[in-house]
Amino acid sequence: MDLFRFFEWLGNTSWSIALHESRYVFLLVLMIHVLTLSVFVGTATMIDLRLLGKTMTRVPVSQVVTRLLPWSEAGFLVMVVTGTLLFYAAPVARYENVFFRLKMAALLIAVINVWVFRRTIYRRVGDWDLDPVPPRRVRMVGALSLILLAIIITAGRMMAYQDYWFG
Amino acid sequence: MSVLEFCRWVQYSAPLVAMRQSPWLFPVIATIHLMGLSLIGGAVLVVDLRLLGLGLHRQPVAGLAHDAERWLLRGLVVTMSTGILLFMCFATKYYYLTFFWVKMAALLLVIAFTLSVHRRVAMANEADVSPVLCKLVALVSLSLWTIVAVGGRYIGFP
Numbered sequence: 001m002d003l004f005r006f007f008e009w010l011g012n013t014s015w016s017i018a019l020h021e022s023r024y025v026f027l028l029v030l031m032i033h034v035l036t037l038s039v040f041v042g043t044a045t046m047i048d049l050r051l052l053g054k055t056m057t058r059v060p061v062s063q064v065v066t067r068l069l070p071w072s073e074a075g076f077l078v079m080v081v082t083g084t085l086l087f088y089a090a091p092v093a094r095y096e097n098v099f100f101r102l103k104m105a106a107l108l109i110a111v112i113n114v115w116v117f118r119r120t121i122y123r124r125v126g127d128w129d130l131d132p133v134p135p136r137r138v139r140m141v142g143a144l145s146l147i148l149l150a151i152i153i154t155a156g157r158m159m160a161y162q163d164y165w166f167g
Numbered sequence: 168m169s170v171l172e173f174c175r176w177v178q179y180s181a182p183l184v185a186m187r188q189s190p191w192l193f194p195v196i197a198t199i200h201l202m203g204l205s206l207i208g209g210a211v212l213v214v215d216l217r218l219l220g221l222g223l224h225r226q227p228v229a230g231l232a233h234d235a236e237r238w239l240l241r242g243l244v245v246t247m248s249t250g251i252l253l254f255m256c257f258a259t260k261y262y263y264l265t266f267f268w269v270k271m272a273a274l275l276l277v278i279a280f281t282l283s284v285h286r287r288v289a290m291a292n293e294a295d296v297s298p299v300l301c302k303l304v305a306l307v308s309l310s311l312w313t314i315v316a317v318g319g320r321y322i323g324f325p
Contacts, residue, residue, distance in 0.1 A: 031320045036209025037201060038316060046209040056234045059226055067223045071212065095274075150202060155212070157198040165190060 007091035012132070019089040020095075033082035040075030041149050043068045048149075051142030053133030060129045069111050105154035110148040117141045125127055171308035174258035183255050193256055194217030196249050197323075204316065210239035211312055214289055218305035222300070228301070243278070261322060270318030277311035 010016060019026055049055040050064045087094045094100045121137055128134050168176070177183060187190055211234045216222030223231060254261055261267040288296055288304045 027324060034201070034320055035313075035316050037205050038312075039212065041205035042208030042210075044209075045205055046213050046235075046238075055238060056223075056226075056231065059223060060228060063223060063225065068213070071216065071222065104312055149205075151200050153205070154198045157194060157201060161191075161194050163266065 003095065004092070007095045011091045016088050016091065019085065022149045026086075029082050029085050029089075033061065033079060033086060036075050036078045036082070036149045037153065040072055040079050041153065043072040044149060045146065047072065048142040051134055051145075052139050053131070057132035061131075064131050065125075075146065094159075098166075099155040099158040099162060101142060103152055103159070106148050106151040106155060110152065111144060113141060113144055113148065134139050171259070171262055174262045177255050178258040186191065186252075187256060195255070196252050200246055200249040203242050203249060204319070206238060207246060207312070210242055211308065212237040214285075215305040215309050218289065218301040220302070228293060229290045232286070235287075239281070239285060264322050266321045268272045270315055270322065273311050273314040277308065277315060280311065281308060297321035 011020075019029075040137060046055065047064055047068050050057075050059070050061060121135075121141065128138065133139070213222060214228070214232050215227050217224065217226065217231050285304055285308050288301060
């Protein structure tokens with residue numbers, strides 16, 4: 001079964017229709033999804049700025065990562081749960097939305113970026129933990145992360161306008 | 168000129184009419200507004216989590232507050248400049264929304280609170296401030312920012 005047919009079936013399940021047609025529950029989920037940006041992207045941004053040597057330069061990088069990343073991950077979890085519900089409310093419309101696809105691609109690269117960072121350069125964090133401005137490769141990770149987060153926010157906001165612009 | 172007349176005058180002034188002609192300018196400004204929100208969220212959380220004994224709990228609050236303040240101010244510049252533009256696009260709509268005025272009141276309150284009480288507590292010598300006061304200040308700050316954010320999302324609903 002191809003994805004389109006699957007999402008078509010998913011969109012016709014009673015819970016999907018109920019969520020799609022419920023004005024208040026849908027808007028509540030949307031509100032939580034948008035406002036959790038401040039936790040997920042907010043804390044991730046502060047970590048990235050530390051990797052770039054732009055803030056908290058007297059705090060060891062490892063401390064910033066171990067103490068703030070769990071908050072970013074918690075925010076991410078809320079984003080994924082509410083995001084899945086928003087997708088479930090209109091699977092075909094999301095699947096066919098070009099900005100949704102761009103957002104998912106950027107999200108995937110952002111997750112890979114963090115994953116690779118933790119398994120490579122970050123393994124030797126002891127070598128540059130106290131550097132006010134970390135080495136070039138570390139700064140590249142922070143910069144890439146910030147760019148991807150900006151793309152995710154932009155694509156997420158633009159999703160609402162696809163029909164208006166291209167419909 | 169009443170406030171409503173002022174809103175009408177802003178919304179239907181030539182530059183704003185021209186701005187609304189563009190189908191993508193409003194979404195782009197709203198996107199930058201959201202990026203500013205994220206920046207404020209990060210800068211506020213670093214300090215308030217620390218005041219609650221969470222987050223970077225081994226760092227002195229004063230140092231974190233000093234470092235975060237610069238990014239908080241940048242976030243405020245971004246959100247307020249884009250926010251004024253968003254308001255001007257549909258000023259008369261926002262005039263009639265109670266939540267818009269609640270958001271503005273909470274915003275003014277939280278800025279005043281952050282630059283006075285919050286700043287003094289965060290920058291003070293930790294031995295001189297009771298942990299209860301630290302937590303109370305963080306909770307007031309987080310609550311006010313939440314009202315600002317919820318109000319912001321609410322006034323954007325169709």
